């Protein structure tokens with residue numbers, strides 16, 4: 001099951017992805033599903049839940065606001081905060 | 082063709098530039114930041130890579146502070162109109178291009194107060210003259226890094242220090258230096274750096290950008306779709322989205338990315354060293370020809386490879402036309418969209434012939450230019 005960490009724009013997602021990659025971790029980028037309800041047309045980093053702390057740290061370090069964190073489940077998406 | 086018109090746009094480009102543009106259209110033709118499919122995501126990756134490469138070229142720590150535009154004119158308009166409100170005061174130099182002078186004159190009609198700082202006879206602007214024009218309500222200093230008329234290089238680092246000390250925003254027009262003269266926005270204390278993609282950065286026409294310091298929030302020039310915060314009626318607050326409404330010139334940016342990669346590989350300092358040697362060769366050659374008047378600093382260390390001259394008794398535009406048709410030499414004559422600078426050097430009535438070198442210029446280019454000018458000068462008045 002993946003986690004989705006949602007941000008406002010693709011530009012921010014790229015910056016984070018590259019930053020995290022330099023730290024030796026790989027995360028994917030996807031359009032955030034509309035049903036997450038986090039202010040239209042968002043993009044997200046998709047990752048294994050184990051990588052969530054690294055993503056949160058990177059977001060803090062680069063001062064990029066996280067708009068929502070979700071896990072995929074058979075019933076849909078569950079908000080983690 | 083001997084190409085000596087790099088100040089207008091650089092040519093030729095490194096072969097990777099057109100190849101990347103073609104590749105983008107054929108293999109990654111999606112719209113970055115909009116859709117989530119692979120073609121769009123691939124396009125987005127190239128756009129971001131270009132931001133990152135531009136950031137490392139200019140010493141910018143956050144690539145998201147690089148905003149794409151379609152040319153230096155748009156960047157300058159965004160920086161100037163986005164910074165100034167009625168009642169604000171702005172200081173600029175007598176060497177500025179029309180893309181600075183005209184927006185400022187337009188804003189003057191709306192209540193912005195403008196002060197022009199003179200330049201020395203060689204085109205260099207002195208810090209003291211800038212300091213003497215600063216007032217309590219000065220919001221912005223705009224300075225051309227190097228003249229597009231006579232190559233004169235301005236003391237950007239010193240002006241940056243003055244601006245930072247006085248808490249005045251500092252905008253540099255790097256149209257003639259980006260990719261040709263090392264620029265570090267942190268060290269030079271530049272708040273806003275406007276640059277074209279199609280000149281020294283070796284990208285295609287239709288590309289440009291603006292670096293915006295992270296403490297600065299400009300009013301956008303355009304409003305519209307950004308692919309972000311789409312449920313909001315107002316522009317996003319965050320860069321670059323705030324300033325990049327509408328679909329980007331993605332093929333152009335792919336080409337620009339290759340131009341910037343070329344410069345990162347070769348080093349801008351090395352490009353400048355090569356160009357300086359060619360400038361010295363061109364200046365020395367012109368000095369040996371009778372009936373030629375060369376403008377701008379005599380010392381290659383105080384200038385770039387943009388060299389304006391006149392051939393006694395010859396109209397510069399007619400001379401440039403003859404250089405093209407008879408000698409297969411491309412250059413630009415006239416006022417170079419910079420009447421102010423021509424007025425400063427006393428050529429506003431006549432204009433000049435301008436030879437301008439680039440990263441891919443060669444000694445053969447310089448020698449072909451010199452041989453043609455020698456022949457024209459010897460042929461006498463026309």
Ligand SMILES: Cc1ncc(COP(=O)(O)O)c(C=O)c1O
Pocket residue numbers: 088089151152153154155178180225227228229254256257277278289
């Ligand atoms: C000094 C200077 N500023 C601004 C510009 C405008 O550049 P662009 O044609 O990319 O809008 C030019 C173009 O020649 C220039 O030389």
